[in-house]
Amino acid sequence: MEKTANSRTREITGCLRGWRVRRLTSRRFRSAAVHLAAAAVLSAMTLPDLLGQSSGQQSGTVDLYQATLEELMNIKVTSVSKKEQPFAKTGAAVFVITQEDIHDSGATNIPDVLRMAPGVDVAQVDANHWAISIRGFNAVYANKVLVLIDGRSVYSSSFSGVFWDQQDMPLEDIDRIEVIRGPGGTVWGANAVNGVINIITKDSRKTHGGLISAGGGTQTAADSLVQYGGAAGSNGSYRAFGRYFDVNNNAATPGGAPAADGWHGSHGGFRTDWDLTQRDTLSVQGDLMRTAGGENVYAIFPNIPLATNLNEPITNTTGDLMARWEHTLAGGSQTSLQIYSDYVHRFGDEGVDQYSRTTGVEFQHHLSIGTRHDVVWGLNYRMDDTSLVGTTAYSYQFEPNHRLDNLASTFLQDQIAITKSFAITLGSKFEHNAYTGFEYEPSAQAVWTPSVRQTVWASASRAIRQPAMFETDAKFNIGLYPLDGDEFGIATLSGDPHPQDETLLDFETGYRNQIGKRLSVDLTGFLSYYRNVETFEPQDLFFSADSALPHLVIPEVFAFNAHGRDYGAEIFVKWDASSRLRISSGYSFLNMLTIPDASATGSTVFQPSADSPRHQFQVRGHLRLRRNLDWNASAAWTSPLAGAAGYYVPSYTRVDSRLGWRVGESLEFSVVGQNLASPRHLEFADALGINQTLVVRSVFAKTEWRF
Numbered sequence: 001m002e003k004t005a006n007s008r009t010r011e012i013t014g015c016l017r018g019w020r021v022r023r024l025t026s027r028r029f030r031s032a033a034v035h036l037a038a039a040a041v042l043s044a045m046t047l048p049d050l051l052g053q054s055s056g057q058q059s060g061t062v063d064l065y066q067a068t069l070e071e072l073m074n075i076k077v078t079s080v081s082k083k084e085q086p087f088a089k090t091g092a093a094v095f096v097i098t099q100e101d102i103h104d105s106g107a108t109n110i111p112d113v114l115r116m117a118p119g120v121d122v123a124q125v126d127a128n129h130w131a132i133s134i135r136g137f138n139a140v141y142a143n144k145v146l147v148l149i150d151g152r153s154v155y156s157s158s159f160s161g162v163f164w165d166q167q168d169m170p171l172e173d174i175d176r177i178e179v180i181r182g183p184g185g186t187v188w189g190a191n192a193v194n195g196v197i198n199i200i201t202k203d204s205r206k207t208h209g210g211l212i213s214a215g216g217g218t219q220t221a222a223d224s225l226v227q228y229g230g231a232a233g234s235n236g237s238y239r240a241f242g243r244y245f246d247v248n249n250n251a252a253t254p255g256g257a258p259a260a261d262g263w264h265g266s267h268g269g270f271r272t273d274w275d276l277t278q279r280d281t282l283s284v285q286g287d288l289m290r291t292a293g294g295e296n297v298y299a300i301f302p303n304i305p306l307a308t309n310l311n312e313p314i315t316n317t318t319g320d321l322m323a324r325w326e327h328t329l330a331g332g333s334q335t336s337l338q339i340y341s342d343y344v345h346r347f348g349d350e351g352v353d354q355y356s357r358t359t360g361v362e363f364q365h366h367l368s369i370g371t372r373h374d375v376v377w378g379l380n381y382r383m384d385d386t387s388l389v390g391t392t393a394y395s396y397q398f399e400p401n402h403r404l405d406n407l408a409s410t411f412l413q414d415q416i417a418i419t420k421s422f423a424i425t426l427g428s429k430f431e432h433n434a435y436t437g438f439e440y441e442p443s444a445q446a447v448w449t450p451s452v453r454q455t456v457w458a459s460a461s462r463a464i465r466q467p468a469m470f471e472t473d474a475k476f477n478i479g480l481y482p483l484d485g486d487e488f489g490i491a492t493l494s495g496d497p498h499p500q501d502e503t504l505l506d507f508e509t510g511y512r513n514q515i516g517k518r519l520s521v522d523l524t525g526f527l528s529y530y531r532n533v534e535t536f537e538p539q540d541l542f543f544s545a546d547s548a549l550p551h552l553v554i555p556e557v558f559a560f561n562a563h564g565r566d567y568g569a570e571i572f573v574k575w576d577a578s579s580r581l582r583i584s585s586g587y588s589f590l591n592m593l594t595i596p597d598a599s600a601t602g603s604t605v606f607q608p609s610a611d612s613p614r615h616q617f618q619v620r621g622h623l624r625l626r627r628n629l630d631w632n633a634s635a636a637w638t639s640p641l642a643g644a645a646g647y648y649v650p651s652y653t654r655v656d657s658r659l660g661w662r663v664g665e666s667l668e669f670s671v672v673g674q675n676l677a678s679p680r681h682l683e684f685a686d687a688l689g690i691n692q693t694l695v696v697r698s699v700f701a702k703t704e705w706r707f
Contacts, residue, residue, distance in 0.1 A: 079148075079178040079198040081413055081425065082187045083366050083376050088512055091425060091445030091457040093119070093181040093524040093570060099202075102171050104622055104632040106658035106672030108215075108223055108245070108700065111164050113171065114197065115636060115654075116620070117179040118586030119524075119570045121612055123638075123684035126261035126693040127247050128165040128293045128314070131684045134181050134195030135528070136566055136592040136612040140687040144465055144502075146184065146192040149199045150285070152322055152340050153188075157356055157384035157405065159470040160191050163346065166318050167199075168267050168289055170225050170241055172211060175202045181570065182526060183506050185441030185463030186427045189380065189409050193463045193504050194528075201285075204229055204237040204271045211241075215702030219674070222246040222264075223702070236274040243267045252694050253296065254682060259693040260311035263293025279328040286321040296691040297350055299394040300477040303548045305488050307480035309691055310394075314348045333367035350689055351395025355387040374415040380431075382407045386469055396476040403469050405434035413443075421449045435467040436501040453514040460507050467499035471534070471558045478689075481554070489552035493536060500532040500560040518576040523569070530564035533594055534606040537561065561603045564594035580624035588616045611686055615639040628662040638683075647685035653677045666707055672700045 076084040080092045087096055095117045107113045111130040115122045121138050123131045133142040141161035147154050149169075155162055177199050184192035211227040222245060229239030246264035253259055269287035276282055292315050299310040322340035329335065339361050346354040364378035384405045388398045413427025428442035443461035450456070472495040479491035510524040539555040568590040575583045592612055596603035618636035625631055634656050641649040655677040660670040675681070680694035 075176070077178050078200075079180055079184070079196055080187075081376060081415070082364060082378070083374075088455055088514070089447060089449060091447040091459055092184075093508065093510055093526070095119075095179045095181070095522075095572065097177040097179065099172075099175060102174055102177075104630070104658065104660075105634070106632070106656065106670060106674075106700070106702075107171065108220055110167050110169075110171075110199065112674075113174075113177065114179070116618075116634075117177075117181075118572045118616070118618070119181040119588040120179060120195075120197075121616065121638075124695050125684050125687045125690060126259060126295060128261060128263040128291075129295065129687065129690055130164045131611075131687070132162070132164065133612065134179075135526070135568065136590055136609065137194060137607045138612045138684075139607050140684070140690055141470075142607075143191065143468070144193040144504075145195045145197060146188055146190075147197045147199075148188075150201055150322065150324075151198065151338065151362075152320070152342075152360070153358075153382075154342070155191055156344075156468075157358060157386050158354060158388055158468060160466060160468040163316075163344075163349075165263065165291060165293070166289070166316060166344070166346075168243070168245075168265065168291075169199075169201070169269070169287070170227065170243055172213070172225070172227075173201050173207060173239070173241070173271075175200050175206075181524065182459070182508055183441075183443070183461045183463035183504055186413060186429050186443040186461060187376070187378075187411055189411070189429050189431050189441065190407070190433060190439070190464055190466035193465050193502070201271065203283075204239045204273045207239045208237065210707045211704070212707075213702060213704040215700055217672075217698055217700035219248055219696060219698035220245065220700055221248050223700075232272060232274070235276070236272060238270065238272045240270040241268065247293075252680065252696075253691060254694065260294040260296055261693055263291055263314070265289060265291030265293075265316075281326045283324045284322070286319070288319045289317070291316045295349070296693075298689050298691060299351070299392075300480050300490065301394050302477060302480075302490050302551065305480055305490075305549060305551070312348055312351065314346070316347070316349075317343075317345045319343045329367075331367075333365065335366075336362075336364045338362045348391070351390055351392040353387075353389045353391045357385045359383050372417045374417075375413070376427075377412040378410065380407075380409045380411075388469060388473075390476075394477065396474050398469070398473045399475065400473060403434075403473070407431060407433045407466075423447050433466050435472065435499055436464075439464050439466075439501060455512040456510070458507075458509040461505075463504045463506065465502040465504075467501065471495050472497055472499055478556075479554070483552065487552065488549075489554050491554040491556065494555065494557045496558040496560075499558070502533055502560065503531045505529045505531075520574045522572045524571075525569045526567065528564075528566040530566075530594070532560040533562035533564050535559050535561045535596060535600065535603040536606060537600070538602040556604075558606075559600075559603070561600035562594055562596045562605050564592070564605075564609075566590065566592045568592075582622045583619065584621075585619040586617070590614055608686075610642055611684075613639045613641060630658075630660045632658040632660075635677075641685070649682050649685050652681040652683065654681075666705060668704045670702045670704075672702070674698045674700070 074086040075096055077087050078084055080090045097116050102113050111122050114120050121133050125140050129140055131138045131140045134145050137144050141159050143160040147162045180196040184196040207229040214224045216222050225243045227241035232238045244266045248262050267289040271285035274282045294313050296309055296311055300307045320342045324338045326336045342358045344356045360382040362380045366376045368374055387402045389401050390397045409431030411429040415423055415425045417423045425445040430440050432438050441463050445459040448456045475494040477490050478493050481489040483489055506528045508526040512522050514520045536556040537559040542553050544553045570588045572586040592609035594605045594609050616638050620634040623631045636654045640651045656674045658672045662668045675695055675697045680696045683695055685692050
């Protein structure tokens with residue numbers, strides 16, 4: 001963003017000098033072909049079949065490695081229509097990351113887990129920042145993907161994106177992660193534009209007993225978990241945990257200087273589940289987490305004047321509490337009521353002190369009408385209380401610095417069975433927000449199942465991205481320019497007090513086929529049109545004498561004067577090569593174009609297409625070497641990010657591997673290697689003032705004891 005503004009003001013004023021554009025220096029990495037060839041060798045290996053189920057599972061868990069492809073294709077998912085559906089019969093591009101997938105990956109955080117999903121772009125910015133998006137528009141504060149934990153939205157009301165360092169939980173307690181590629185606004189509402197990520201945790205009945213794990217390595221110095229669960233009376237169960245982690249700052253900036261982005265934190269939480277009656281269940285869960293870390297930011301001090309890179313500490317305190325009641329009516333229909341409250345105090349991130357509290361209530365009713373109509377409808381209310389205060393001489397300023405916003409919505413969706421093999425689903429969300437008023441998000445899906453193993457589907461939908469406080473009330477400096485003599489100019493960016501909603505019209509089609517007992521294929525094609533895409537708009541230059549040093553002001557404001565078009569395809573294949581070898585691979589292609597409207601003058605698109613890769617490819621393998629010894633390996637290639645605001649990120653190949661050894665029924669040792677293809681590489685650059693660091697090769701060892 002800084003360099004885009006610099007280029008524009010340099011052309012306007014004609015009098016700037018002494019400005020040097022920083023260029024990233026990075027080496028090119030070895031060819032992806034070497035690693036894909038290695039994966040091909042892995043797939044061709046043959047050993048004597050060694051049967052046996054993995055031990056060391058907690059009570060109630062299932063070893064999905066033993067599940068057939070047909071069983072995996074019929075895993076129940078809830079995120080598409082807010083009701084349980086077999087995965088293979090859904091009318092959307094859905095990918096399910098199971099607990100077994102998470103365990104086998106050796107990942108230590110949710111962003112690395114999400115790398116498994118085709119079409120999801122996960123790019124690490126530094127040790128505690130990630131840019132994660134689906135089908136384009138990636139940024140360190142990507143705002144077109146809705147992220148949920150057990151159906152509770154975790155996006156920030158300050159900018160509509162996600163602070164990924166706050167989304168911590170024991171990965172052992174995740175039941176599955178449902179990833180929807182494409183809009184989900186009809187049931188989930190605002191910000192479910194390019195996708196939905198719903199992280200679903202295990203019922204506490206499935207985690208009885210104790211769990212102690214401890215690990216450490218070259219990048220993650222420590223990662224430990226203590227957890228215990230059991231019965232609560234005759235009708236309930238519980239689990240409670242405590243976790244600590246410490247991530248080193250041994251990465252480096254592209255220029256070679258040591259980074260200051262290490263972080264550590266502690267996290268405690270609980271969940272209880274109760275059978276109140278034969279028709280009523282109640283779940284209550286909560287978390288409290290505190291982290292401390294650092295970042296390197298580009299800072300401008302207008303009163304000196306000085307533009308420099310600055311190491312800045314970050315502290316973060318979060319807490320949440322949620323209760324969910326489910327009731328089955330006499331006729332078989334089901335209702336649910338969910339109430340939650342979140343609290344965040346984030347201090348120091350780019351010089352901003354943020355307090356936010358979100359309280360929400362959601363009601364839902366699922367019923368059947370006759371033999372053809374399967375209806376889900378619901379009501380939702382959310383209140384966001386947010387304060388954003390710039391705390392240093394260079395940071396953001398907000399006027400006003402406090403907002404109390406309300407969001408009210410309702411939705412209705414009806415799945416209509418036309419024949420036994422063909423159904424259509426119609427529905428819409430209707431909501432009112434504090435920024436753009438009334439909004440609607442309709443959708444239509446058609447699903448045809450010509451056989452029990454095949455599904456053909458198509459959909460059309462509309463979704464919106466609700467503006468946030470960052471875009472309406474912020475003002476901050478983005479560039480410092482020397483002028484003649486002792487004079488200087490400062491480029492600024494300010495919010496738009498009258499924002500518009502970014503709108504998506506999306507058309508998709510897909511095909512799933514389970515080819516025999518060992519092979520399955522999932523194909524998706526999409527075409528998307530965006531309106532009111534966010535831009536920076538130049539304003540008239542003026543001279544300011546308000547500060548200690550008078551200077552020229554080169555202003556820009558947020559606006560919504562661009563449009564875009566995406567089209568692409570995604571393919572995912574699973575192959576059970578033998579009873580002990582399972583291989584999966586995915587490829588995604590994205591052609592993305594965002595340009596200013598014809599009526600706009602001097603507009604710069606906020607999230608340009610160059611910030612999202614055109615091609616992504618991955619292959620993963622799970623090999624059961626012996627009854628108690630497993631080897632997992634993955635290779636993923638990402639095409640370059642070229643020309644994003646003057647930055648360039650070369651293509652890179654990421655290779656990860658895990659070896660796990662189980663001893664008896666309760667003990668497991670594992671060793672994980674990450675980013676093995678090169679000593680270090682860059683994944684993202686245009687990070688809105690946060691200076692990126694290189695992702696380094698690392699090794700991590702872990703011991704896990706269940707009792």
